[in-house]
Amino acid sequence: MNRQELRKGPLRFLLVFSFYTNMRKIFNINNNESPEVISCLHGIRVLSMVWVVWGHSYLFQSLASVNILGIGRLTDDLGEQTIPGGFFAVDTFFFISGLLVVYGLLREYQRTRRINWIMYYVHRIIRLTPPILIMAASMATLSRLILVGPLAAGVDRTFVQHCRDHWWVDVLYLSNAVYPPCLGQCWYTAVDTQLYIVAPIVLIPLVYRRKIGVVLLAVVTLISMMIPMIINGVLQLVPNIMFGTIDHEPKADINTYDKPWIRATPYIVGMWTGLILHKMRTKKITLRPWQVGVGWVLSTVVGLLVVYGMVDYNTLYQPTPVPLAVGVVYEGFVRGSWAVVVGWVVFACHKGYAGPINSFLAHPCWQPLSRLTFALYLTAMSFQVIFPGLIYVPFYSSHLNMFISTCGTLFIAGLLAVPLSLMTEGPVLGLEKLLLRREGRGEQAEEKKTDQPS
Template sequence: MPKMRISVLFVLLMRASLVVCSEKEHSLANKHLFKAIEDKLYSLNKGRGVWGPQPSELRAWTSVYLPSLENNMTSVACRRDLVLMKLALDHPRTMWPLRMIDSWGKLSDGILWGNFKPLGNYHECLETSSVSQRYDVKGKYCAVSYSTFGLKKFNNTAKKGEPLRIATFPIPMGERGYSTCIPSSCTEEDLKATLVDVLEDPGVGVRCHTKDQTPEFLAGDIFVIILLSFLLMLIVVASVADVYINLIDRQTLRTGMLRFLLVFSLRTNLKKIFHISEKRPPGTIACIHGIRVLSMCWVVYGHQQIVNFTFFTNLFFFSQKTRSLFFQIIINTQLSVDTFFFMSGLLVSYGALRKVQRRGRLDVIKFFVHRIIRLMPTIALVCALNATVFRYFVSGPLSHHFDEAVRPCRTVWWKELLFVNNFFTSGGSCIEQNWYTAVDTQLYLIAPVLILSLYFDPVLGRAILYVLSLLSVLSPAMIIRYYDLPPTLIESVQGQIVMEEYRTNVYLMPWCRAGPWIVGIGTGYLLFNLRGKDIGLTPFQAVAGWTVSVFLALSVLLGTWSYQRFDNREYYDVMTQFFYGGFHRTAWALAVAWVVFVCHTGYGGAVNAFLSYPAWQPISRLTYAIFLTSFSVQLMMAYSLKTGVYYEHTTKILETCGSLFVAGVVATLASVSVELPALEFEKLFFRKSGH
């Protein structure tokens, strides 16, 4: 046990060092510091056969962890505390400098397994404090990021094969970095000035945290907090009024001016969300609830794989995992978005055709106004929360990454509200996944033309549908071939630049994502025409339909297995590039369309019983709000980590469950505060205007 303690102390002290103060005085202090460290190391390990570093090697370690006393840019207060740190190291019973050194992000186990970012011990650094009556030296945690690998000055003083040199070999993914703990009197500029000189990297980044550091309240923060307080007040007052009306049993009060307040009633809105109906109203596509919830879980699970990707401590192990067949389910979670496109087209078509049949016309103005009222309030709320309040729930060494992720919410939030964020990608996006809503809204613009033509002139409507279906397949195929892009979001085949080209030219474009939506329009039209009819599927037809559906789904899901790996270097062939790139999204939608078709017409069997189970209904009503808030929740959880993440499938499943639960709570609050009240206001307005 004593040997272990001595070895641990030796490892801690090996990293510790300070460089010279200034001119002769600081050179003398520096010499005494190294002499003290060297004497302590050799006195502890004398006769034990334990290797000890030479002073030149200690200087090499010092230059990457502490500001240099030789640098004229180092502040006076920082120099003073660095000297105090040296003096404290000479005292045998003083622990605070050792805790500071112990909290440094040093070479970790598994560096050749992908553990590239030693984050150190965040709380140990911040809780470090001297007990001197004259000076109070506190710890300041600093995260260092750099991009070059020359490190000429450092490597000239360090032997080839030393741990830090090994830790800085070219890393294939993510930024390079480590952490350190310095006296709180030292500034980010003090440390950065030293690192720029040592690492010869003018782009080196330093982000520091102190124990008493709190985010600064900005004008936007105050405005959003006031807005949230006002909404809370409305909810409380409306809820009290709702309960009071029921207690005195005077329902006539709901018809007066009070009805505009009661739209915020928590009691009423929660009942709408969590109501479970055992009965199936005629014409309802009940299986949609299960498909919607499962697709949403798939989206969140896919996002959970990447939110803390660069902080995996087994990055190369993750690369190996991508070779498995099971991983294709994870890496192809983008198909869940195509499922949502299909459901959007299905519900728009089916619902609008029924309205046209009842009223003999389609109110196009109300059609578009409903879309805006349905989507925009929740988007605006999430943008406001991302830009302001959410950052107060994130702390730790990675918190600055969250600030960078939500910075577009303060500058380009308008792209989200105008549904054009898929076209204007420069400057980032406030709600990264909200490109789907933009594309879906752009497709929504042509929905009246399709619906009215299908209802009043079926021949023309079907012709338009067939032409659009063909174009939705040819458009991505031709664009992919023209720009020589991968058939889908294949990782690491051509690198990040090509993936960004694919996103810009194919993934975010409505004409390339229209296939599943058009399949949904056609499926809705088919179900509308089959209402009340017995289609009379034979067993052979049912088996054939399921066989084709499963074959299409598996072909799309597993079709890029030979390419869809992070360590793959094979190039995709032209046939895969053209046919898979153009048809795979439509093929996936056709597979889902079959499931909806047989479930709705009574031939779904156990599949229909599962997807139509009433318990899906409450979560299904929250999927839109969960979709908008889940990624922000995942980012907050990821960037609140205090250490790296060891990647395993079971860990990711548990993280996904946690993200879904927290996102569900946030989504419920968003729904009862803005989403449902906005829809109720819409009903009151159109009812009053006679629409």
């Protein structure tokens, strides 16, 4: 029996669990360029994940640091603002989510002249839930087998016990509402899913009544910028990426960090970008050299100001107090500004105005790592959480040691991410394709879809 016969017979339901087949899909590199695929997103996703893991190294491994009282000095200088700047890498992921939701739906409607809104939600749940459930179960059980160091009991009482008691919080995407969750990183999937749930309020008009949808999206954009400003002004908080929040309300992060109405702006900017790219997908955009230059200069300046502009206030020890007006304006515009910068990079890369930058971000070598980003997101922070419980001797925190630790975390988390993806993402997407195929999506369309980040 040949492969084609196997694919058509009942054994096709078993083939979706094939480690060999799914491994080939993960590590497949497609060198064929397509105007429908936003290739630069592969590199952006991978680099953003590295930035997040690097920042988390300073956060979690300080718990096992011999110089814990002086570790704050590692983030005080101008160049060191890159470390807390990892907060904005998370906003990059929100931006990508909003972009792909709009871009994907408009492409589907263009092909089929209809949208299956039930599958819109079903695909989301079956895509994300299995790997989260397996990771939560592993943290609640298997992690106890390797906790052997002097700090093991403390890690077990907190993080591991949280998974035994509250594993359901992450599975139901409530990690930003019910505390403490099992997997701390799942506050992101909770926020992203909550935004995804309400997105059709704007998506439906964008698909069927474009002009009404654009007006509604503009209104929602303004509201998303005003809400953080109002919350910060009323509660008199400093921006939540500032270390100075330790001198203010203890629950500041609960009000200003992990709520969907706080994180909506980059998601919405991503929706604008997806709309623009779809509208211009078949058009040749001609920009004059000075226009391209202005775009890159402005985006570079704004990006640098976002990451490094608050250095005088963003220190752990004796920070300069943030004036309320400065904090309010910064909180209202900072995430949207960062998303606009990323949006320009994506637009310029996709339309041929990025030169070597696009060659780097869209290089095919990023594709396998990009497909593993979600699994890596689940495994990396989980490893960093239990790491203090694995070691016997505290280590000295320095930039070099943190760099080495980050590289080690990425390597180990990557080894764990591959089987997690093979057990969940590949089989689930394969079964969805067999059982819940959407009209108008042939083999060629499905194959192209696998090359685009989702």
